[in-house]
Structures are given as C-alpha cells and as structure tokens.
Amino acid sequence: MxxxxxxxxxxxxxxxxxxxxxxxxxxxxxxxxxxxxxxxPNHPCCPCCALPLATPGGGLCSACTQRPPALDRVLAPYVYEPCLGYLIGQWKFQRQRHLSGLLAELWLAAVDPPQDRDLLLPVPMHWRRLLQRGFNQATLLARALQHCDSALQRLPVAERTLRRPRAVPAQSTLTAQQRLHNLRDAFSLRAPVQGRRIALVDDVMTTGATAETIARLLKDAGADDVQLWCIARTPPPAT
Structure with missing residues (x-):
C-alpha cells in the first residue's frame, strides 16, 4: 500500500x-x-526456439525439426523491430539503466514465468566489455524481473556460475556461420549445475548461437533443463 x-x-x-x-x-x-x-508480439512462433512464423499451428520450425537444439524452450514474447530496438538500444548503449524495469515489466506482461526454475543465469560478458559498458544488461534484466515478480525472488541470480574468459568480436557484426566459430571456447563453468533447471537470461535472440553454445555447455555438465528468457526474437531473413 x-x-x-x-x-x-x-x-x-x-x-x-x-x-x-x-x-x-x-x-x-x-x-x-x-x-x-x-x-x-511474437506470435505465432516456434514453440522451441521462438522463431517468428508466418502461420499459426505449424509446429516446430524447420531448423528445430532437423536438428533439435540444446535449449529446451525460448521465451521471447516480442519481435525485435525498430520501436523495441530503440528502447533496448537506449538501455544498452546509452546507459539508461533505469529502463531495466520497463523491459522487465513488458516481459512479465506477456509471459507467465515458469515456476519450476532453480536459478536465473545471466549471459556473461567478457571483463573488458563489462568495464567499457559499466554493466551487464542480462544481469540488470534478471534482477529487474525479480523486483517486478515476487515469485522469482526466491531464485538466485547466478552471476558467477558462468564466465566468458575469451574476448571475441561482437556477435552482431558477424554472419551466422561466423557466430558459431566465434563462440568456440568462449564460455566456461565455475560452479556445478548438475540436475538444475536453468533460466538463461539475455536481451535479444538473433541466430541463437550464443544461447545454444551455453545450453550445450550446461547440458554437458548435467543441467536438467535450460530455457532462454529474453525480451525479443529477431524475425527470419526476408526471402
């Protein structure tokens, strides 16, 4: 009150x-x-990777059908388009950290968060990029989600479970194939995750290379289930 x-x-x-x-x-x-x-809104979309689809009721996208991803589910309630892109750009690149709350409330307005998670795991940044930006937007989003939803407050935000020991070029500057090569050995684990049900937190999913790399690392270490919680998913390239 x-x-x-x-x-x-x-x-x-x-x-x-x-x-x-x-x-x-x-x-x-x-x-x-x-x-x-x-x-x-990102609907309809692939029920696994959240890729925006042209028609509803189509089931999995062709990529998930041909090669099931390590990610068990992606919750990306919005399509990445200019208006949302502007808000995220102001948040990340203009250092308007207070927009974390806005983005968290937008996410929660569109998603009913699964209550079976054991921890929130922000996608880490290399220390040089973290020093340059001054914050990790994935960590800010995870903490804002907790602040806006009391049911999430019981979950630890596992900032130190995953690290990014190798500096790599920004994924946004690379092609899909280059992104996969760019991420080789880019992440390492610092804490056990065996049997854990993990919500990986990030801002936007583009090709999914980063989230997929992390999910495979977590699954290889014994994680039971890995979801990606992000604000938006980029649409497929126009054909």
Missing amino acids: VNRWARLLADTLFPQQCLLCRLPSASHLPLCGCCAAQLV
Missing part, C-alpha cells in the same frame, strides 16, 4: 514522458499505452 501511494505521488510530481512519442506516458513507466500497443 505504501509503495502504491509513493508511486502515485511520484507520478504526479514527476510525470514520465514516453520515450517513443515524447508525450506524457500517464504511468510510472517511460512508455505510453498507445506506443506499448504498437510493440509486435
């Missing part, structure tokens, strides 16, 4: 402005309802 009244007072004294249309957002978030409604 106290938090609700404090939020109402803050909204009255310091009204939020929508980051997309620049009008008052009429909420505690920097996104108005009209602009939020313009975000593209």
Whole structure:
C-alpha cells in the first residue's frame, strides 16, 4: 500500500514522458499505452526456439525439426523491430539503466514465468566489455524481473556460475556461420549445475548461437533443463 501511494505521488510530481512519442506516458513507466500497443508480439512462433512464423499451428520450425537444439524452450514474447530496438538500444548503449524495469515489466506482461526454475543465469560478458559498458544488461534484466515478480525472488541470480574468459568480436557484426566459430571456447563453468533447471537470461535472440553454445555447455555438465528468457526474437531473413 505504501509503495502504491509513493508511486502515485511520484507520478504526479514527476510525470514520465514516453520515450517513443515524447508525450506524457500517464504511468510510472517511460512508455505510453498507445506506443506499448504498437510493440509486435511474437506470435505465432516456434514453440522451441521462438522463431517468428508466418502461420499459426505449424509446429516446430524447420531448423528445430532437423536438428533439435540444446535449449529446451525460448521465451521471447516480442519481435525485435525498430520501436523495441530503440528502447533496448537506449538501455544498452546509452546507459539508461533505469529502463531495466520497463523491459522487465513488458516481459512479465506477456509471459507467465515458469515456476519450476532453480536459478536465473545471466549471459556473461567478457571483463573488458563489462568495464567499457559499466554493466551487464542480462544481469540488470534478471534482477529487474525479480523486483517486478515476487515469485522469482526466491531464485538466485547466478552471476558467477558462468564466465566468458575469451574476448571475441561482437556477435552482431558477424554472419551466422561466423557466430558459431566465434563462440568456440568462449564460455566456461565455475560452479556445478548438475540436475538444475536453468533460466538463461539475455536481451535479444538473433541466430541463437550464443544461447545454444551455453545450453550445450550446461547440458554437458548435467543441467536438467535450460530455457532462454529474453525480451525479443529477431524475425527470419526476408526471402
């Protein structure tokens, strides 16, 4: 009750402005309802890798059918498009860390988080990139999800379970084939994960090379189930 009244007072004294249309957002978030409604839901999508699909009810995508991934499930409720891309870009590259809460609330508004996870595992950054950016956005998102959903607060955020010992070029600058080669030996485990049901947390899934590499490492170490929780999935290339 106290938090609700404090939020109402803050909204009255310091009204939020929508980051997309620049009008008052009429909420505690920097996104108005009209602009939020313009975000593209990722439906229909592959029930395994969350690749956006053209028609509903099509089952697994061809890639998952031909080669089942190590990931057991991907929860990516939005399609990565310019509006959401702008919000994520402001968060990551303009260091607007406060947008972690907005992105977490958008995710939770579209997803009913599975209650069977044992831990939240942020995708790690190499220490040089972490030093340059000043934060790991995956860790911020994991903690914001906990802050916004009391059911997730029982889960440890396992920041030290996985490390990235080798600096590699940014995945966004590479082709799909180069991404796979780029990630060879890029991650290592620092804690046991045998029998654990893991929610791997990241911002956006593109080709899935990073998440798949980590999932295989976790499964080889005995993890029971690995899901990827991310904000958005990029659409397939236009043909």
